[in-house]
Amino acid sequence: MNQTLRSMTPEHQVGLLFLIVFGILAIVSIATLIIGLRERRNHDRGEAWLQDFNDFRRLLRTSWGMAVLFWTGWVLGPGAATFLFGLFAFLALREFITLSPTRRGDHRSLILAFFVVLPLQFILVGTAHFNLFTVFIPVYVFLAIPTVSALANDPSHFLERNAKLQWGIMVCVYGMSHVPALLMLSFPGFEGKSAFLVFFLVFVVQACMVVQHVIARHFVYPPAEGTSKLRRWLTRPPFAPNVSRSFNWASWSAGMAIGTVVGGLMSFITPFKYGQAMAMSLIACVAGSMGHLVMKALKRDRGIPHWGQKGVGVTGAAGLLDRVDALCFAAPIFFHSVRWYFGV
Structure with a gap:
């Protein structure tokens, strides 16, 4: 076989x-x-x-x-895949900005973000200009956004407005753009199989998040009397209840363990050896789960239960950003870890 x-x-x-x-x-x-x-x-x-x-x-x-x-x-090929992820980034950024207050002075910055920064970032991905693609948003856009905002002559809440927009660009555009960038990586003896890397990343991160969610949902604190030691260990109080009532170290550890093992078992579809696949899975799972927690903190700050329009999803999610927030944090860490370790 x-x-x-x-x-x-x-x-x-x-x-x-x-x-x-x-x-x-x-x-x-x-x-x-x-x-x-x-x-x-x-x-x-x-x-x-x-x-x-x-x-x-x-x-x-x-x-x-x-x-x-x-x-x-x-x-349709890497170009079409890059376009699709660019569309995801556009929709996710729209959700982020829609649920954050803006002023008239932000209009120029928003036009720059949606119709200049986002397309250019994904064009750099599609043309495999990795050196520029990795610094374009953190360096050039970081300086350009507040400059354009200052020229709008509206100093009211200047720092808050620009920080909000730059956060949205970093998470929704910069983070998402690293997923199709995996398709552009070329390993010796692994040519034409980069789609496996995208599948590996998405599957490992989603497996970790689903396990973490299921355990937190079914092992609610406090535990009932007479429960087993394992159930008592899994039933822990939330670590940061003001941010997330479902996040605790027991469910998080279980998610990390399952995600890491799943990644190791899937090593045969990647250029990684078994140990390397487990290490890369652990890196992706830690980044994704912590990113998900950060995005929950942002939602609490905004006073909203979920991104997007009203509705209910598997984890209380309604919008696209609820479903890809962990991936947006995991993809850059995974991409640069792979490039650094394997020198590709």
């Missing part, structure tokens, strides 16, 4: 990966449909189970959407 996979062309190997992903999603979707039809007739489950089941169906729909978009980007 292993010899057969190695004899396949890179295009066929990536195609097989998507075939497996779509096959798993189809099986899970059919099983979910059957369970849903059965529960409509029986009504034996409680409200808590039904809520978890509805959350799972929303997660399944999101997984289908992401898989189809990734497949579309791969079929």
